[in-house]
Amino acid sequence: MTRSHAVFLVLILAISICEAASIFQPISDSYRSAALDLFKPVDGSFASLEETYEALRTFEILGINKKPDVSTATCGTVAKALGSLSSTPKDLFDALRVNSILKCKINAEVFEGIISRLQAAVSGASSLLDFYYSIGSLGLIKDQTSKADLYLSDAEGIFRSIKALSQSDGRWRYSSNNPESSTFAAGIALEALARVVSLASSEVDQSMIGTVKNDILKLFDSIEKYDDGAFYFDEKVVNVPEHSGPLSTSSSVVRGLTAFTTVATGSLNLPGDKILGLAKFFLGIGIPGDAKDFFNQIDSLACLESNRVSIPLILSLPSTVVSLTKKENLMVKVNTVLGSKAPSLTVKLVRAYSTSSKDTSIIENKELSFDPERVVYFLDALPDSVDVGSYIFVFKVVLHDSEHKDVYVTGTLTHVQIFMTGLIKTGNAEIAVLDNDLGSIETQRKLDLAGENAVSLSANHLQKLRLSFQLTTPRGSAFKPHQAFLKLRHETKVEHVFLVRNSGKKFEITLDFLGLVEKLFYLSGKYDIQLTVGDAVMENSLLSDIGYVDLDLPEAPEKAPRPPPQAVDPYSRYGPKAEISHIFRAPEKRPPQELSLTFSGLILLPFIGFLIGLIRLGVNLKNFPTSSVPATFAILFHVGIAAVLLLYVLFWLKLDLFTTLKTLSFLGVFLMFVGHRILSHLASASSKLKSA
């Protein structure tokens, strides 16, 4: 248990160290497996030709051999796209890009047809993307076929019309009627211009190339910077469709810059730290989870690796944790961004200083030795002044060949945080119970903190407990760890943590139980003693159960504080809660059905009696009107009453009060009318009878 705790502690510290240091690692094997995960063809092909190109190009750059075979399915799509008359320049561009990698068999006549269409498209183009796709396609055709005579008819004119879309700050507009300028478009424009120069029949005017170079310099003035030395481009306008992130924007600029500097003669005076900063930006992203981002990252790094301005060299460390006890060497690697070998150079350690005291250097101006077998530079012997702790090492890369200094950029100084770790020696560890008044030692035990201990002590509230130990580094000096705690745990799981303080080499804590009785809640009994010593640079951080002390404390007075309730087990807190049972009102007792039915029948008895009585009385309908009009009214009157009663039944069964009242108002008016007519008729008839 103790050991696993210590391992866990070291693991957490190691992780936090890894995150703290911001050094950039070149492309490694983890990228290769990530590429195979991200670019996965479905049924032997990718979703679109653009995606296919991105996948194939990424595989090509990373040198992946075991790539999925998509050539048969994709070549068919490419041939279809190239042969179709309805293909847009973008479709053709994507198809030709894929073909440049797959090298499918395409008929020469197919190319002839496309060339004439593209030439027409170039001369009729007005927007930047039209130029980009049609000129790009022509350039790809020239690369893929042996047609040396494929030229743009009016290269300088096209160059001028693309250049006309540029802005004074080095950014480009997508078309002449779109006032918004974009950094992404600048990258596209530079790529298109590079194609124009390579497709020109005669050399393009140097002054025009000069103005574009000027644009590039101005574009690099708007580059943005992170604190860790990474540079990137970002769009200033917000509502740019699709391309908006710093990654795609920077990637577009890098692609354009590389393409343009490849074809343009003469040097471009770009500051090397910005190129290096761009490389750091692409490397600092890590492995993106999106295929498009992954392609942009890898493709840009490949462009930087082969660009003609300056090739960045990345200084990286396989490990920023160096163990003094194991006599490990500090190793440094210098590679290009894609991880290939750097030219001959020397890595110098300019200075190294402790993070706590920045002014005093412990190492100055030391050259690192080179191990040609492992291709690493290493610091063979650390001076004795280097003890455990965290240090900042400042490295400088010096190229041997002066010609290389124009080609490569290494950055001025690289600051790296290094952790020197080691085994810390513990000694003179002892635990003692002292008498309070005299300070005389009653019992004393030696401890071996690295090993197992099982001390059993007993003390009362008039005594003291003293624990002391010493910590020394591998170099013999005093060591002050981040954490040094003593924990007392009572049988009832009540815990008390005490900080162990140091004076010089010696760590000591004295617990005076007389002053602690209240804090210990007057709980007598067995207390487990646990000592924790931990630090990031301490390889043997320890969490050690020393033993127990049996405390005899006085009875708790009335008003003594009660020990706090123990925290609930954190695992049970997230467990299932007790089920909630709902209590419903018990249904009322109902009488048996037979009884109810019997009474329903009984209700009929008075009615039958009523009918019999009527017959006995000799009731008749002789008074019913005989002439047709009053008879109709009489019938309608009875029907109306029946209708109202029926409405009441419906109201009882399903209707609501509002509907009922609405209907009742109509029926009532009707009933009043007919009722009035028939009753007044009867009244007049009876009065006539009387008077007669």
Add this chain to the structure above:
Amino acid sequence: MARSTSKDAQALFHSLRSAYVATPSSLKIIDLYVGFAVFTAIIQVVYMAVVGSFPFNSFLSGVLSCVGTAVLAVCLRIQVNKENKEFKDLPPERAFADFVLCNLVLHLVIMNFLG
């Protein structure tokens, strides 16, 4: 004494019956109707006494429907009776119209209360 009492009672009933025979038949119909309504109400009360008053609103509406219509019928009888000089000018048709209207209003409330 006892004989004379029973005889007296017999004589009383006799005179009552002979007096009642003279009552107009329309009033007899109303009497029959009142009797019918009261008996129906009594049966419901007996039922309630047997099984308990659980759907109390239903019981109330049932009994009040009978009692209410019986009271209305009694009112109709008072108005229709020719002996009552008070309602001499009121035609019986008007009284019947009132009876019908009051019954309809009463039963609207009853139905609403029935549940």
